Amino acid sequence: MTTSAIHRGLAGVVVDTTEISTVIEETNSLTYRGYPVQDLAARRSFEEVAYLLWHGELPDADRLREFRARERALRPLDRSLSELLARLPATCHPMDVLRTAVSLLGAEDPAEDDGSPAANRAKSLALLARLPVVVAADHRRRRGLDPVRPDPELGYAENFFHMCFGTVPAPEVVRCFEVSLILYAEHSFNASTFTARVVTSTLSDLYSAVTAAIGALKGPLHGGANEAVMHMLEEIGSPERAETWLDEALAAKRKIMGFGHRVYKHGDSRVPLMQEATDRLVARAADPEATRLATLHAALRQAMLSRKGIHPNLDYPAGLAYHLMGFDTPAFTPLFVMSRITGWTAHITEQLAHNALIRPLASYAGPAQRPVPAAVR
Ligand code: CMC
Numbered sequence: 494m495t496t497s498a499i500h501r502g503l504a505g506v507v508v509d510t511t512e513i514s515t516v517i518e519e520t521n522s523l524t525y526r527g528y529p530v531q532d533l534a535a536r537r538s539f540e541e542v543a544y545l546l547w548h549g550e551l552p553d554a555d556r557l558r559e560f561r562a563r564e565r566a567l568r569p570l571d572r573s574l575s576e577l578l579a580r581l582p583a584t585c586h587p588m589d590v591l592r593t594a595v596s597l598l599g600a601e602d603p604a605e606d607d608g609s610p611a612a613n614r615a616k617s618l619a620l621l622a623r624l625p626v627v628v629a630a631d632h633r634r635r636r637g638l639d640p641v642r643p644d645p646e647l648g649y650a651e652n653f654f655h656m657c658f659g660t661v662p663a664p665e666v667v668r669c670f671e672v673s674l675i676l677y678a679e680h681s682f683n684a685s686t687f688t689a690r691v692v693t694s695t696l697s698d699l700y701s702a703v704t705a706a707i708g709a710l711k712g713p714l715h716g717g718a719n720e721a722v723m724h725m726l727e728e729i730g731s732p733e734r735a736e737t738w739l740d741e742a743l744a745a746k747r748k749i750m751g752f753g754h755r756v757y758k759h760g761d762s763r764v765p766l767m768q769e770a771t772d773r774l775v776a777r778a779a780d781p782e783a784t785r786l787a788t789l790h791a792a793l794r795q796a797m798l799s800r801k802g803i804h805p806n807l808d809y810p811a812g813l814a815y816h817l818m819g820f821d822t823p824a825f826t827p828l829f830v831m832s833r834i835t836g837w838t839a840h841i842t843e844q845l846a847h848n849a850l851i852r853p854l855a856s857y858a859g860p861a862q863r864p865v866p867a868a869v870r
Contacts, residue, residue: 513839514679522762531766534675542675543835567622568643587827588711594627599700616699617838628827629656669770673811676763677829679836685709689837693844694851706837720825721750722812735792751809760804767810774817
């Protein structure tokens with residue numbers, strides 16, 4: 494079968510409608526359910542944004558209180574998940590751990606096959622509550638440390654720091670993390686969300702869709718870029734080397750991690766806010782190593798703009814911010830998962846509400862039809 498037009502990478506193809514988020518081209522801004530994401534990040538908590546993405550409206554005080562209480566009650570992990578964590582090799586990537594953990598949660602959920610909106614909302618909230626506990630426990634075990642129990646007195650972001658480090662940092666650090674969670678939460682039909690929608694479109698279950706989405710996010714052209722940014726900064730080593738390194742990398746046709754975007758061609762609208770929050774972390778750290786990294790980060794951004802006219806995407810400031818917050822580099826993409834679980838599950842619900850099997854065509858370019866030779870004896 495042939496097709497008249499081929500859209501490699503589905504670039505420019507509009508696959509369906511969505512009411513969840515959009516990038517407004519004229520203003521280069523991203524909105525969640527109509528609200529500019531910068532305003533949400535400046536004024537609202539990550540829990541409120543999660544509620545907004547799932548329910549279409551921001552919660553009032555009573556609904557928020559109830560939502561927070563439910564999230565906190567769902568945090569503790571079952572024994573089987575703790576045992577799984579202990580069994581997986583510490584050499585595997587944290588994204589593999591997370592993918593396997595979601596798969597196990599699906600296998601153990603007695604309501605796995607109930608795809609009703611209410612059941613899916615309950616599963617989504619349980620994932621929102623439990624994924625950080627898995628990420629934190631895995632982060633600690635790689636450092637040879639025992640897990641720290643979630644604290645139901647602490648908010649989502651604070652509790653995560655508590656579970657990772659046994660302590661909650663200064664409010665500006667927690668706020669910077671929360672800004673990253675809000676900015677990462679949702680981005681329309683990106684590769685991992687689309688993956689979740691493809692799986693859902695076959696009427697498979699929510700855990701299968703999220704497991705597949707985690708696999709898609711892991712790649713360095715998508716969520717894996719925040720981790721790759723840090724590896725790249727380490728490879729460059731010093732601000733003085735930024736330009737030479739970039740020229741050599743571009744000459745070798747390497748993709749520069751944390752730069753470029755399929756949708757934004759004149760700059761990612763999420764970057765200024767994340768960069769400001771990261772700059773505040775650098776100033777707060779007042780540490781020569783942090784200043785050196787920030788100088789290198791800025792030098793590479795400037796060089797990339799002058800050489801290629803390509804702007805950074807959200808992963809560029811987020812990667813540096815997560816390093817300055819004290820997270821180990823392989824944990825960066827799991828932090829993205831903790832946030833994007835909200836967008837993925839909102840899209841799963843939307844896909845199910847007016848489902849159509851996602852099944853594109855291909856233009857065949859293989860051998861012409863030919864006879865099968867006689868079997869070899
Ligand atoms: N480094 C070097 N060249 C680049 C880059 C980059 N990061 N991004 C785009 N280009 C060049 C590309 O080589 C191409 O040049 P030419 O026309 O000469 O072949 C031109 O810009 C157009 O790029 P493209 O590959 O057609 O753009 P795309 O929309 O297919 O790719 C992208 C988007 C994100 C895959 C790409 O920009 C990239 O590989 N970036 C690095 C990885 C990265 O930061 N990913 C995170 C994406 S955003 C957040 C997220 O989803 O996590």
